[in-house]
Amino acid sequence: MAQKNKLQFIILGLLNQQPLTGYDLTKAFENEIGEFWQAQHSQIYPQLKRLETQGYIAHEVTVSGAKLEKKLYHITTEGSAILRDWISTGTPDLTATKDEFILKLYFIRSNHDPRLPEMLQEQLQLHTTKYHHLQQRLKTVFTDPASKQAHYGHYLILQHALGREEYYVDWLKQSLAALPTAR
Amino acid sequence: MAQKNKLQFIILGLLNQQPLTGYDLTKAFENEIGEFWQAQHSQIYPQLKRLETQGYIAHEVTVSGAKLEKKLYHITTEGSAILRDWISTGTPDLTATKDEFILKLYFIRSNHDPRLPEMLQEQLQLHTTKYHHLQQRLKTVFTDPASKQAHYGHYLILQHALGREEYYVDWLKQSLAALPTAR
């Protein structure tokens, strides 16, 4: 296996909360999930078919309006079981973050390289924006304490992502400050 | 294009420092580079051929011992140019970290979930180990200040990776501490 097909478990995880259509799932990857995983509908629809053949999900067709058919998928008992297994199994592989900017930095040899300031500055801007964006999401998604209780994992990882961005921003600022002053 | 083929630039970046064989490059991905990017030899050898047809690198054959042939690749002027372009071009896409553990956490709904403590504990152990490992590398790779000068980018990102792990460990400890006490 290439790397365990995580997509199937994300789909199962989402369907474990409530029945959804392929379209709903696609939207979920643009919103909540999108913060830490991406998938396009062209990957989702075939995966849904595979999961159904395997018996982990099933669907019923509902009709909106005159004839628009939607396939509303729900998880089966077997699906719930393998989802539980996946979550319970250890996660010993720490994924190396494939950050293109970090990669570029690696090839900068001297701290006098004229490209360094603008490169760091650009990232500072990007990560600051992302930081504010996450701060906003944390505020809007978990307004009342009850939602924090009902979606504890989501709360934990959003908070984690926020902290990670905060560190990234700090590191960029420090690196910029440590640069030799141009004259 | 799928996502810009970063591998080719990593290879060019490494060859920009000194001529290397495919085998050397493979080793580099297991060591320095391995901290933030992976590639197997089965991906490297074909990429080398493509880069050579494109005129960005060239090789000469050297013979070790009686008949073992090595292809020592070096970068061409054109190769240097597109490497410079890649580094100079902005990097506006922040890669979402595809962290499997974070994904699993997302599907944990309650802070009373019995799996939470062991899951956090496992990650704490893994990230602590990685933290120490990075600390060690920073110490061994940059013993004298001169090397820090000559490989400034490498120094920056190693230090960044260390800080990132430090934050991860802190977050895990905090999350563990915040868990409701079992009775």
Add this chain to the structure above:
DNA sequence: TGGTTCATGTAACAAGTTACATGATTAG
């Protein structure tokens, strides 16, 4: 009636992993 969103699919391609395959050199 016309543009945006809803809704579902396939095709072609790029990137990345695992497995298959072979042979030379070196150090103990």
Add this chain to the structure above:
DNA sequence: CTAATCATGTAACTTGTTACATGAACCA
């Protein structure tokens, strides 16, 4: 002499992205 490492390649497969393709429903 034999095991580990050096050295180079291909094949098969999985995962992920972009593009192609179609049509219904909804809102202004």
